[in-house]
Amino acid sequence: xxxxxxxxxxxASSRLEPFTFEREExxxxxxxxxxxxxxxxxxxxxxxxxxxxxxxxxxxxxxxVVGRVTRVGERVTRHAVGDLVGVGCMIDSCRHCAPCxxxxxxxxxxxxxxxxxxxxxxxxxxxxxxxxxxxxxxxxFGGYADSLVVKEDFVLKVPASLKPEVAAPILCxxxxxxxxxxHWKVQPGQHVGVIGFGGLGDMAVKLARALGAQVTVFTxxxxxxxxxxxxxxxxxxxxxxxxxxxxxxxxxxxxxxxPEKHDLNPFIPLLKRNGAxxxxxxxxxxxxxxxxxxxxxxxxxxxxxxxxxxxxxEVLDFCAEHDIGPDVQLVRIQDVNxxxxxxxxxxxxxxxxxxxxxLKGEAAAAP
Amino acid sequence: xxxxxxxxxxxASSRLEPFTFEREExxxxxxxxxxxxxxxxxxxxxxxxxxxxxxxxxxxxxxxVVGRVTRVGERVTRHAVGDLVGVGCMIDSCRHCAPCxxxxxxxxxxxxxxxxxxxxxxxxxxxxxxxxxxxxxxxxFGGYADSLVVKEDFVLKVPASLKPEVAAPILCxxxxxxxxxxHWKVQPGQHVGVIGFGGLGDMAVKLARALGAQVTVFTxxxxxxxxxxxxxxxxxxxxxxxxxxxxxxxxxxxxxxxPEKHDLNPFIPLLKRNGAxxxxxxxxxxxxxxxxxxxxxxxxxxxxxxxxxxxxxEVLDFCAEHDIGPDVQLVRIQDVNxxxxxxxxxxxxxxxxxxxxxLKGEAAAAP
Numbered sequence: 258x259x260x261x262x263x264x265x266x267x268x269a270s271s272r273l274e275p276f277t278f279e280r281e282e283x284x285x286x287x288x289x290x291x292x293x294x295x296x297x298x299x300x301x302x303x304x305x306x307x308x309x310x311x312x313x314x315x316x317x318x319x320x321x322v323v324g325r326v327t328r329v330g331e332r333v334t335r336h337a338v339g340d341l342v343g344v345g346c347m348i349d350s351c352r353h354c355a356p357c358x359x360x361x362x363x364x365x366x367x368x369x370x371x372x373x374x375x376x377x378x379x380x381x382x383x384x385x386x387x388x389x390x391x392x393x394x395x396x397x398f399g400g401y402a403d404s405l406v407v408k409e410d411f412v413l414k415v416p417a418s419l420k421p422e423v424a425a426p427i428l429c430x431x432x433x434x435x436x437x438x439x440h441w442k443v444q445p446g447q448h449v450g451v452i453g454f455g456g457l458g459d460m461a462v463k464l465a466r467a468l469g470a471q472v473t474v475f476t477x478x479x480x481x482x483x484x485x486x487x488x489x490x491x492x493x494x495x496x497x498x499x500x501x502x503x504x505x506x507x508x509x510x511x512x513x514x515x516p517e518k519h520d521l522n523p524f525i526p527l528l529k530r531n532g533a534x535x536x537x538x539x540x541x542x543x544x545x546x547x548x549x550x551x552x553x554x555x556x557x558x559x560x561x562x563x564x565x566x567x568x569x570x571e572v573l574d575f576c577a578e579h580d581i582g583p584d585v586q587l588v589r590i591q592d593v594n595x596x597x598x599x600x601x602x603x604x605x606x607x608x609x610x611x612x613x614x615x616l617k618g619e620a621a622a623a624p
Numbered sequence: 625x626x627x628x629x630x631x632x633x634x635x636a637s638s639r640l641e642p643f644t645f646e647r648e649e650x651x652x653x654x655x656x657x658x659x660x661x662x663x664x665x666x667x668x669x670x671x672x673x674x675x676x677x678x679x680x681x682x683x684x685x686x687x688x689v690v691g692r693v694t695r696v697g698e699r700v701t702r703h704a705v706g707d708l709v710g711v712g713c714m715i716d717s718c719r720h721c722a723p724c725x726x727x728x729x730x731x732x733x734x735x736x737x738x739x740x741x742x743x744x745x746x747x748x749x750x751x752x753x754x755x756x757x758x759x760x761x762x763x764x765f766g767g768y769a770d771s772l773v774v775k776e777d778f779v780l781k782v783p784a785s786l787k788p789e790v791a792a793p794i795l796c797x798x799x800x801x802x803x804x805x806x807h808w809k810v811q812p813g814q815h816v817g818v819i820g821f822g823g824l825g826d827m828a829v830k831l832a833r834a835l836g837a838q839v840t841v842f843t844x845x846x847x848x849x850x851x852x853x854x855x856x857x858x859x860x861x862x863x864x865x866x867x868x869x870x871x872x873x874x875x876x877x878x879x880x881x882x883p884e885k886h887d888l889n890p891f892i893p894l895l896k897r898n899g900a901x902x903x904x905x906x907x908x909x910x911x912x913x914x915x916x917x918x919x920x921x922x923x924x925x926x927x928x929x930x931x932x933x934x935x936x937x938e939v940l941d942f943c944a945e946h947d948i949g950p951d952v953q954l955v956r957i958q959d960v961n962x963x964x965x966x967x968x969x970x971x972x973x974x975x976x977x978x979x980x981x982x983l984k985g986e987a988a989a990a991p
Contacts, residue, residue, distance in 0.1 A: 309916075356897060364897050364921055366873065440922070506733065522909075530723060530731050533924065540916040542889075549676075549907040552927025554731055555807070557900065560919025 258282065259289070262616055263402030264590055265315040269307035272594045276315060278398060283406050288336050289328035290344065290407065295400035296321030296426040296585075297609040298456065299516040299538075302597050304376055309540065313377050319400025320346040320374040321428045321610075323421040326412075333409045341421055343413040343573065344405055345428035346563050347371045349392060362411075363436075363563045367391070374407075375399030401590065403616050413570050416577035423582035426456060426608040427573055429563065430583060434461035434512060435572040436564030437535045438468060441510055445469025450504075450511035450534075451490070452524060454481045455600070456608040457514035457538055459583055462488050464572070467579040473504065475524065478603065501527065506554065514538040521558060525550040533557040583608045589615035625649065626656070629983055630769030631957055632682040636674035639961045643682060645765060650773050655703050656695040657711065657774065662767035663688030663793040663952075664976040665823065666883040666905075669964050671743055676907060680744050686767025687713040687741040688795045688977075690788040693779075700776045708788060710780040710940065711772055712795035713930050714738045716759060729778075730803075730930045734758070741774075742766030768957065770983055780937050783944035790949035793823060793975040794940055796930065797950060801828035801879060802939035803931030804902045805835060808877050812836025817871075817878035817901075818857070819891060821848045822967070823975040824881035824905055826950055829855050831939070834946040840871065842891065845970065868894065873921065881905040888925060892917040900924040950975045956982035 258279040265276035283289045301318035303309055322344040326336050336342055350357050351367020365371040370379035372392045376399075382390040399405075415424045434457055443449055449465040451458050454476040462485065465472045472490035476482065485492030493500045504527045511524060511534040518541055521534060525546070528534060536543065536558065546558055564572070576582050584607035588596045596609040625646040632643035650656045668685035670676055689711040693703050703709055717724050718734020732738040737746035739759045743766075749757040766772075782791045801824055810816055816832040818825050821843040829852065832839045839857035843849065852859030860867045871894045878891060878901040885908055888901060892913065895901060903910065903925065913925055931939070943949050951974035955963045963976040 361897075366897070530728075530733070536915045536919065540919060542912045542914045545909045545912050546925075547909045548903045548927045551925075552903065552907060552929045555926065555928050557924040557926035558913075558918075559922065559924035560915045561922050562919045 259404055259406070261398070261402050261404050263317045263398060264593060265317045266305040268314050269312065273305065273401070276317060278317070280398070280404060280406050283328055283330045285330040285332040286409055287330045287406050288326050288333055288342070288409050288412055290322070290324040290342060290405045290412070291327045292322055292324040292400050292403055292405055292613045294323045294422040294425045294613060295319040295611045296429065297593070297596055297600060297611065298429050299600055302601060303516075305597070311376070311381070313381070313396040316376065317398035317401050318375050319402065320344070321425045321430070322374070322400035322405055323415055323425045323428075324405065327404070330409070335409050336412055341415040341417070343415050343424055343428045344374060344400065344407050344411065345413065345432060345569050346374055347566070348374050348397065348407045348411050351391070360567050361565050363565050373397060401593070401611065403613060411566060413566070413573055416574055418577045418580075419573065419582060422585055422587060422610045422612070424573060425610050426460070426583040426585065427576055428569060430456045430460045430608060431464070431572045431576065432564035432569045433457060433537050433561075434514065435464055435575070436568050437512060437537060437561040438464055439568065440561065441533055441535065443468055443470055443510055447471070447509040448473065448507055450475060450508040450524065450527060452511060452513040453515035453538055454478070454485065455514065455516070455603065455605060456583065457516075459607065461512050461514055462490050463581040464575070466490065467575070467581055473508070495523065506530070508532060511535070512537060517541065518543055520544040522547055522550065525556060525558070528554065528556045530554040531556070533559050535559045535561050537561050585610045587612045591615060626771055626773070628765070628769050628771050630684045630765060631960060632684045632765075633672040635681050636679065640672065640768070640964075643684060645684070647765070647771060647773050650695055650697045652697040652699040653776055654697045654773050655693050655700055655709070655776050655779055657689070657691040657709060657772045657779070658694045659689055659691040659767050659770055659772055659980045661690045661789040661792045661980060662686040662978045663796065664960070664963055664967060664978065665796050666967055669968060670883075672964070678743070678748070680748070680763040683743065684765035684768050685742050686769065687711070688792045688797070689741070689767035689772055690782055690792045690795070691772065694771070697776070702776050703779055708782040708784075710782050710791055710795045711741060711767065711774050711778065712780065712799060712936050713741055714933070715741050715764065715774045715778050718758070727934050728932050730932050740764060768960070768978065770980060778933060780933070780940055783941055785944045785947075786940065786949060789952055789954060789977045789979070791940060792977050793827070793950040793952065794943055795936060797823045797827045797975060798831070798939045798943065799931035799936045800824060800904050800928070801881065802831055802942070803935050804879060804904060804928040805831055806935065807928065808900055808902065810835055810837055810877055814838070814876040815840065815874055817842060817875040817891065817894060819878060819880040820882035820905055821845070821852065822881065822883070822970065822972055823950065824883075826974065828879050828881055829857050830948040831942070833857065834942070834948055840875070862890065873897070875899060878902070879904060884908065885910055887911040889914055889917065892923060892925070895921065895923045897921040898923070900926050902926045902928050904928050952977045954979045958982060
């Protein structure tokens with residue numbers, strides 16, 4: 258067993274605290290990783306607080322992990338000790354269902370769906386059709402820790418030209434916005450709208466710009482308008498009705514990156530005929546949508562969930578090639594709770610990334 | 625001027641009553657039609673009652689019209705006196721915008737959008753960007769009348785093998801379900817779900833079956849389950865949770881034909897990955913949709929509005945070729961208000977069609 262130090266929430270009302278636990282030694286097809294950096298995703302907060310009602314405790318969050326391979330199982334061929342690697346939201350999937358066979362592990366239809374980097378299988382034992390758990394683990398511990406052990410084919414290669422702390426948020430925020438931009442075939446010259454301008458919005462703007470699209474950002478925060486301009490996008494305040502009116506039927510595609518229930522009705526009229534608004538930020542009941550605006554121009558409101566392993570590698574390589582990446586701010590793990598508060602207040606246009614060096618030498622408390 | 629007898633509502637609270645009015649003589653590119661049959665569409669009721677907030681009075685409804693050509697303008701080439709023809713929801717469009725140039729008049733983006741068969745332009749003067757009305761008419765009078773005058777290229781040919789009273793509802797209920805079945809490329813062997821089993825649902829089931837799809841109908845009305853079976857479809861009660869559970873992730877495509885706000889959440893889990901649920905019945909704010917179910921399998925909730933002139937001709941010809949059509953029940957125009965009541969109570973799985981012969985000789989009241 259590997260003695261591991263991390264930070265965990267004991268229950269839905271507790272803050273993150275030092276936590277010591279054991280990981281299994283890497284199996285023949287697994288690699289052990291020393292975690293260097295881990296991004297803070299809004300869904301870490303949702304799950305720590307059990308806001309989706311599915312949290313398993315203790316909860317060690319973290320699914321934007323970059324680290325160094327320290328050990329490999331005997332059958333591992335894709336990674337070697339010393340490699341800089343990444344781990345995103347998934348660490349395994351059923352490998353047998355139609356989506357898995359197509360390489361779309363993020364839509365795994367196995368009885369337990371995919372195994373999340375933290376919080377265990379997406380379909381836990383109690384909700385599985387046969388009340389079984391094929392992964393043998395009801396909980397998994399994520400990247401807010403000094404080590405991680407992962408199947409080699411769920412481990413990504415971090416291109417040498419990407420700073421490791423910059424690569425970390427690409428593993429969730431990056432691929433979550435990349436996958437729908439690709440699936441809905443965003444083309445150079447198209448006009449893309451991005452609703453919400455936090456960690457996901459920042460990546461959505463940069464990726465859409467690098468794909469050659471014109472981009473308009475919709476935000477509630479006046480301070481962020483200049484940031485949008487700095488990225489080569491137009492910034493519009495959500496309440497600016499004249500600006501919204503001006504944009505009617507002008508957008509080919511929209512991504513909503515707002516991490517909670519919000520009203521899509523002001524944005525639907527901005528889509529062109531046949532346009533799609535894809536919600537990637539909020540995994541919950543949304544406000545009522547007026548189908549008149551949807552039907553009158555054959556628009557769609559869709560959803561998309563992170564991305565596949567192949568898409569994750571693709572977006573890492575695309576970011577390296579185009580020299581783009583999230584704006585990050587490093588924090589010590591001892592300050593993670595304050596960083597959570599800041600993210601919840603919607604202040605951060607950048608991504609907080611935990612510098613895991615801060616964990617070293619800390620006297621971890623017993624569980 | 626053509627003296628015309630019809631039935632109209634004076635205001636949002638009045639019932640339909642006899643109404644005499646004048647139509648312009650046909651212009652060079654127009655045909656005059658003696659109305660033989662006119663279907664009763666649920667949107668006639670919505671508009672008579674001003675439930676969409678855009679009604680213009682007096683309101684002479686009717687956009688599922690079949691009749692005989694009695695006169696043609698001098699430049700008319702497509703239709704001749706004596707032809708059996710149909711008129712659907714539109715009688716003109718801007719002809720200049722991108723959708724019109726592509727033959728998608730139902731998505732006309734001209735400043736007044738398309739001209740509806742009744743109730744005037746879809747974008748009235750007051751809502752047009754320049755406060756103008758290019759069609760020169762703030763109101764239009766529909767097919768609950770003895771005659772109609774329409775631009776020849778918005779007049780459809782009714783195939784000889786279709787009974788005229790059966791052809792009538794194809795002009796709205798038929799094309800409204802046909803257009804999305806074609807746009808979303810429903811294929812033989814696919815599994816299609818139809819929510820709601822009134823006039824639109826009836827056509828959706830028959831068209832999807834004739835396209836080679838397996839069909840499941842979802843209805844609140846136990847009496848309609850056998851009707852579904854009779855059409856070769858599976859019938860499921862909306863509240864039958866075990867049956868819904870059984871159907872999870874099994875449908876390639878779903879059409880909601882329910883003519884009012886309703887909850888889509890029970891149906892979204894039934895879609896396969898990448899599947900679309902298209903709402904054609906309700907043009908209003910829908911109940912809240914849980915994006916978790918939408919995103920987890922990259923599903924879409926879309927809308928679609930009637931269909932183009934080309935698609936309308938296509939579905940008439942397809943129905944003739946496959947010997948299908950709506951189940952209709954003829955009513956006298958004097959009984960139209962009772963027919964409205966029956967449709968509103970959701971009783972009718974068939975389509976009421978007004979036999980306009982009943983209007984003849986009636987002493988029409990002055991407006």
